[in-house]
Amino acid sequence: MTTNDAPPALRIAGLHKSYGRPAVDGLDLLVRRGELYALLGPNGAGKTTTLRMVSGLVAPDIGRIEVLGIDLAQAPVEAKHRLAYLPDDPMLYGKLKPFEYLEFVAGLWGVDARAAEGRARALLDWLDLSQHAHELTEGFSRGMKQKLALAGALIHDPELLILDEPLTGLDAAAARQVKDLLLSHVAKGGTVILTTHILEVAERLAERIGIIRQGRLIAEGTLAELRERTSGASLEDVFLQLTAQP
Numbered sequence: 237m238t239t240n241d242a243p244p245a246l247r248i249a250g251l252h253k254s255y256g257r258p259a260v261d262g263l264d265l266l267v268r269r270g271e272l273y274a275l276l277g278p279n280g281a282g283k284t285t286t287l288r289m290v291s292g293l294v295a296p297d298i299g300r301i302e303v304l305g306i307d308l309a310q311a312p313v314e315a316k317h318r319l320a321y322l323p324d325d326p327m328l329y330g331k332l333k334p335f336e337y338l339e340f341v342a343g344l345w346g347v348d349a350r351a352a353e354g355r356a357r358a359l360l361d362w363l364d365l366s367q368h369a370h371e372l373t374e375g376f377s378r379g380m381k382q383k384l385a386l387a388g389a390l391i392h393d394p395e396l397l398i399l400d401e402p403l404t405g406l407d408a409a410a411a412r413q414v415k416d417l418l419l420s421h422v423a424k425g426g427t428v429i430l431t432t433h434i435l436e437v438a439e440r441l442a443e444r445i446g447i448i449r450q451g452r453l454i455a456e457g458t459l460a461e462l463r464e465r466t467s468g469a470s471l472e473d474v475f476l477q478l479t480a481q482p
């Protein structure tokens with residue numbers, strides 16, 4: 237099977253989830269392998285709920301999710317092994333040091349200890365956390381915790397990386413490190429799906445952008461394609477036009 241025949245990184249069809257009112261309301265989405273895809277939408281549009289369903293943390297009411305061609309409902313363990321999900325409020329274990337945390341996460345994924353050690357070192361170096369290797373994470377700043385959680389998400393080298401607001405609260409240097417890491421993941425053939433309210437991030441990083449409103453995909457394309465659909469000059473103009481009520 238060639239790469240072109242390979243199933244997409246993510247295929248979502250007819251996805252619904254209601255909490256009394258619909259949070260996700262008939263969502264269809266396709267993300268190709270090797271793509272960096274940004275999912276945008278106003279507050280409460282259903283972005284986090286979608287990502288949580290794709291990660292297997294929340295069960296859909298109706299709909300189908302395929303991760304790299306694997307049906308999440310039929311083979312949840314196999315599908316979840318191929319992805320990593322970084323929530324916007326990741327949980328770390330405060331009494332662990334960065335290496336211990338990464339070793340622990342690697343163990344959960346069944347990564348060989350030696351491979352995990354090398355990978356942990358490389359990730360901590362990349363994210364500029366090596367000088368804090370001997371400190372407990374409970375003393376880390378929010379940005380440092382976020383970077384360590386990202387390292388944890390990458391420790392088993394997932395093909396599909398799903399991130400909810402990965403750059404919120406990071407300073408300029410940390411944001412650059414994280415962006416470079418995401419671009420490198422994609423350059424190596426991995427896929428990244430992220431949500432962000434920082435439109436500049438989507439503008440600069442994403443190959444394609446999907447905009448959801450009230451649980452449905454209302455527009456999708458490259459920035460140039462989205463601009464063509466509207467009279468917007470910037471992504472902010474496009475976003476505000478497309479998501480304006482009603």
Ligand SMILES: Nc1ncnc2c1ncn2[C@@H]1O[C@H](COP(=O)(O)OP(=O)(O)OP(=O)(O)O)[C@@H](O)[C@H]1O
Pocket residue numbers: 255258259277278279280281282283284285286
């Ligand atoms: N566990 C839950 N229980 C009840 N309602 C929920 C739950 N999770 C999400 N919702 C509701 O579903 C809707 C979509 O929420 P969701 O968090 O997916 O939106 P979002 O696009 O990620 O928003 P934001 O940009 O503000 O993070 C909202 O109305 C929210 O209140």
